Amino acid sequence: MSWANAILDDFVMRAILAGIGLAFAAAPLGCFVVWRRMAYFGDATAHAAILGVALSLTFSVSIFMGVMGVALVMAFTVSTLSGRGFAMDTMLGVLAHSALAFGLVAASFLSGIRVDLMAYLFGDILSVMPRDLAVIWGGGALVVALLIWRWSALLTATLNPDLAYAEGVDPRREQMMLNVALAIVVAVAIKVVGALLITAMLIIPAAAARPLTSTPEVMALLAGGMACASVVGGIRAAWIFDTPTGPTIVCVVAGLFALSVTLGQLLARR
Template sequence: MSLLDSFVIRALLAGLGVALAAAPLGCFVVWRRMAYFSDATAHAAILGVALALALSVNVFLGVLAVAGIMALAVSTLTSRGHAMDTLLGVAAHSALAAGLVAVSLISGVRIDPMAYLFGDILSVGRGDLALIWGGAAAILALLAWRWQALLTATVNPDLAYASGIDPRREQMVLTLALALVVAVAIKVVGALLIGAMLIIPAAAARAVGDTPERMAAFAAGIGALSVFGGLQASLSYDTPTGPSIVSAAAVLFALTAIAARLLRR
């Protein structure tokens, strides 16, 4: 009997894969103040699910395509001077509403929209695991390759230009990585909670990480602990697993904030 025959082990491995992929990317989301940007991209995933089902293609590919288009569109429009907060609000809510309407109109296909909104990590199969860890490896490889350039463009765009780095190109790298992490994470925590898994562990790590690299490492650790704690709470108290994972992350954020304040005193 293989360990992967246990749905709990599969759920744990899936959650860890998402946490490791989202943690370093979430640090850039926090540094660049892109929280609403990540939400807009995640909400577009529901529309990607609907289109994938309507066209009878793989859901992962549908979510990746629509999330990528949304991220590229919003990034392009904001760079041309449009009000970012208003534009992101319109894009996020419009994409989510359009996706839910589209799902309801698809005939001959029965799905549970709640599974895509809040995740269904306990139903993850071996194929899903391969997809999640393959996507996580691709995200981590991309960020490792572009880490210094991304960091320079984030800290000081003028310095990036002087160093021969194009900040717009690095923004595109982040955009593609964000679309990929949304496609990877939608089955684990759902479209509504992906933004939380990007932001909360990174925000918690900000209080204890004194360098960008340490912050990314701490964020990965906090994300992994959130998966352990949320999954345990879900199994013990019969609570929704995706929201339980995010709640565990929120508790860790509060604890790190309190600990950092006490240490400063």
């Protein structure tokens, strides 16, 4: 079947819409992850998603709610323990891998429930159903609305915490806003790209847009455009080469990053 015919199939179109819904939310949020050097924090939150999946299946609740709940607990735990004698990277490493290990062990104890761990680790975008689309687009819209609402305050707190205090902005409150947005993105992304690839979709589009832009707003928009293009290109490449869809999407956006860095260096020399 040709790509032109395949794109008209319901499951392919749902996959594209799901990926674009995630890209619109993850890419602008990823800009703040890059600016604040929160990559490891995003990785820790994504790893904790597997524990959320296991708890959701154990207590028969929504996967979205379970993952988001565990992601929020991770965010609050990190915020509470930061500055109490623990190095941030060490603490995040301990929490990330502990949550992932406990999640995998908990999933092995689920009797009578078949758990496709590969789908949750690496995503299964081609199995997205209309109900999943509603969750992804609803969560994505909530994140975008939150970023638009707090954009100025978030930028100020990111650039200079002291200036933020002078302007009546609480940097810790803005950090918590970002943590909530990150938890929502992780919850909606686990079906699309899986826990191990969520951080890539947060960081790589933003990093790819950075060398080509001069303002935060343009960087966020360009990152979103690159992420959307990567989704469509990745799904098409996976269809042509019969490769795993989630990892292929990340490979495409990684290629865009390499191209962006090269182009940025050429422009700097000129």
